[in-house]
Amino acid sequence: MKKVNIILFGIGNVGSTLINQLLSAKEQWEKNSGISVSIPVIANSTKALFNAEGISKNWQKDFEKSAENYNLEDILDFTKANDLEHLIAIDATASKEFVEIYIRLIQNGFNLVAANKVANTLSSDFYKEIRKELDYHGKHFFYETNVGAGLPIVQTIQGLYQSGEKVTKIRGVFSGSLSFIFNTFSENKENFSDVLEKAGKLGYTEPDAREDLSGNDVGRKLLILARELELNKEFQEVKIQSLIPEKLNGKTSAEEFQKRIGELDEIFTKHKTEQEQGNVLRYIGEIEVASASLEAKLISEPKNTALGQIKGADNIFEIYTESYGDQPLVIQGAGAGAAVTARGIAGDVLKLSQRLN
Numbered sequence: 001m002k003k004v005n006i007i008l009f010g011i012g013n014v015g016s017t018l019i020n021q022l023l024s025a026k027e028q029w030e031k032n033s034g035i036s037v038s039i040p041v042i043a044n045s046t047k048a049l050f051n052a053e054g055i056s057k058n059w060q061k062d063f064e065k066s067a068e069n070y071n072l073e074d075i076l077d078f079t080k081a082n083d084l085e086h087l088i089a090i091d092a093t094a095s096k097e098f099v100e101i102y103i104r105l106i107q108n109g110f111n112l113v114a115a116n117k118v119a120n121t122l123s124s125d126f127y128k129e130i131r132k133e134l135d136y137h138g139k140h141f142f143y144e145t146n147v148g149a150g151l152p153i154v155q156t157i158q159g160l161y162q163s164g165e166k167v168t169k170i171r172g173v174f175s176g177s178l179s180f181i182f183n184t185f186s187e188n189k190e191n192f193s194d195v196l197e198k199a200g201k202l203g204y205t206e207p208d209a210r211e212d213l214s215g216n217d218v219g220r221k222l223l224i225l226a227r228e229l230e231l232n233k234e235f236q237e238v239k240i241q242s243l244i245p246e247k248l249n250g251k252t253s254a255e256e257f258q259k260r261i262g263e264l265d266e267i268f269t270k271h272k273t274e275q276e277q278g279n280v281l282r283y284i285g286e287i288e289v290a291s292a293s294l295e296a297k298l299i300s301e302p303k304n305t306a307l308g309q310i311k312g313a314d315n316i317f318e319i320y321t322e323s324y325g326d327q328p329l330v331i332q333g334a335g336a337g338a339a340v341t342a343r344g345i346a347g348d349v350l351k352l353s354q355r356l357n
């Protein structure tokens, strides 16, 4: 039996669901894959719970009772002192700062799995540096949930590209929260701000919903896929239409924004009423490979098209390639939510574990 040790950073919406999924699937993984998963450390931004034997189903209570302030050194010392091998650090934070420790984790024997999209969307120098360190230390980095949550998008693009297929265009709805928001807002008479609030409660938005509404989250996903196709792009080069006015973005705090979301109602009611009859609003992403152009924008789409008919928090990805010709390869399904995202991370952990000797 191969024992794999998970150090989980981020025990919010996605991270806590992941713990429960991993603990429930433990016996099945042991029986079917010969992999025994243990979670000796879980951490939020300030406190960590350490248990060399691995946390149990009572982890929430244990965390409340015994979690202690920590820094990275404490975690490195703990894994060394307890001879923990086959280490996988999972980044289930949305932190822009946390990714700064990726290189040190790799240098200290960790493999990485990330739901956080930040590391893959910083400068291409940092992107290349991570991969250089991974190669040098013989470590792995999986990030399927960076695009499409639990949908198999990253692996499909990697598989097509690495097999020599020419991908010409990727177009679709890349945001689960914006999909839910526009599906609900286009169909119902609810205020935009009420629908936005609902999307947050369902766990579809980023911790700061402005990441979604500004188009930055879709911009990041476009960049992540473009880089899989070896397009040498930077985040600043992605053309992004923001859905929020400057007065609510910029220097406004997340709390203040939350209090003022009612100010969005008028703007979105205007978008809605100005459409042609039978159309719906869709926030789409598009990668044109030949011109290396990446764009995220709001469009009004006829309801009877592939993009127009999606439901709930669905994403849809149309992948155009040489072999598929004019009829794209299409992947569709829930593109946000704790359960599907956590399952996507669990899939990454399993695949990564199978590569460890």
Ligand SMILES: NC(=O)C1=CN([C@@H]2O[C@H](COP(=O)(O)OP(=O)(O)OC[C@H]3O[C@@H](n4cnc5c(N)ncnc54)[C@H](O)[C@@H]3O)[C@@H](O)[C@H]2O)C=CC1
Pocket (backbone or CB within 6 Å): 009, 010, 011, 012, 013, 014, 015, 043, 044, 045, 046, 091, 092, 093, 094, 095, 097, 098, 115, 116, 117, 145, 146, 148, 149, 176, 203, 204, 205, 206, 207, 335, 336, 337, 338, 341
């Ligand atoms: N919600 C979804 O449908 C999807 C989410 N993701 C990604 O999953 C990640 C987590 O999302 P949620 O769980 O919704 O966020 P959340 O806000 O519910 O949880 C974030 C957690 O990270 C912790 N954290 C923040 N900074 C930290 C640091 N420096 N060190 C350790 N922990 C830190 C927080 O304390 C919190 O426990 C985000 O990067 C998001 O983009 C990816 C795909 C889908």
Ligand SMILES: N[C@@H](CC=O)C(=O)O
Pocket (backbone or CB within 6 Å): 145, 146, 148, 149, 174, 175, 176, 177, 178, 204, 205, 206, 212, 217, 335, 336, 337
């Ligand atoms: N906030 C994101 C979650 C998944 O990445 C989205 O809305 O798609």
